[in-house]
Amino acid sequence: MFQVGDYAVCPGHGVGQVCDVEDRDLGESVVSFYIIRLISNGMTVMVPTKSEDGARKLVEIGEVTEVYGLLQDHDIKIDKSTWNRRHREYLNKIKTGSIIEIAEVLRALFLLKTVKSLSFGEKKMLEQCREMLAEEIALSAGDNKVEVASKINSCFN
Numbered sequence: 001m002f003q004v005g006d007y008a009v010c011p012g013h014g015v016g017q018v019c020d021v022e023d024r025d026l027g028e029s030v031v032s033f034y035i036i037r038l039i040s041n042g043m044t045v046m047v048p049t050k051s052e053d054g055a056r057k058l059v060e061i062g063e064v065t066e067v068y069g070l071l072q073d074h075d076i077k078i079d080k081s082t083w084n085r086r087h088r089e090y091l092n093k094i095k096t097g098s099i100i101e102i103a104e105v106l107r108a109l110f111l112l113k114t115v116k117s118l119s120f121g122e123k124k125m126l127e128q129c130r131e132m133l134a135e136e137i138a139l140s141a142g143d144n145k146v147e148v149a150s151k152i153n154s155c156f157n
Contacts (some may be wrong), residue, residue, distance in 0.1 A: 001049070001057075002034055007139055008055040009095025010047060014040050014132045015058070015139055021049065039135060059099045060141040067103045067133065071155035078111050083119045086112075090125055099136060105129050110156045 002008055002018045009015050016036035023030050024046075032049040047054040059067075079086055090108070093101040106129040109122055118126065133152060138145040 002055070006075070007058050008034065008036055008047075009058060009097055009136060010036055010038065010045050011053065011097075012095040013043070013045055015039055015044060015135045019044070022044050022046075027155055053097070056097060059136055061141060063099060064141060066136050067099055068151070068155065070100065070103045071107055071152060074107075074111060074156075076107070076111065079108060080112075080115070080157075083122060087119075087125070090122075092124070094129065094132075099133065102107055102129050102132055106133060136154060 002021075004018050004020060006018045007015055008018055016020075016038040018034050019037050020035040021032060022035055023032050034049055036045045036047060036055065037043070038045060053054060073156040084109075090105045093105050106126065109118065109126040109129070112118065112122070113126070130149060130152060132150040134145050137143070137152075138148045141148070
């Protein structure tokens, strides 16, 4: 599916570039892995090549339009449950790797921020979501990451 040099999205981590494909002996079988270096922090992730939900291709331009539409739709019910319940729910959405779910978390946190102050973990999650979206959209659309982040922020002004 991926070749060395391709960009891939690792759920929960963000966008990375495939550096290598390696075979590893795991006792009874040999498994092939993509070696992906994440752009955001340089961390290396090993993803099985046969994994259904291990890594995905960058988002298509049509989905980018859907993401911006979702971010601009502020007519939603704001979740005011306890911070740890929200945090758990949002973390599960981020781990799916779906750009739409990540955008939903970002929107929910931005809107919650207008009603009450966010916990430290929620602030960190908001920044992580914004970073993940900006990184992927910029690479997918061939845009500047700073401009994309600014466009994401403008959805909430």
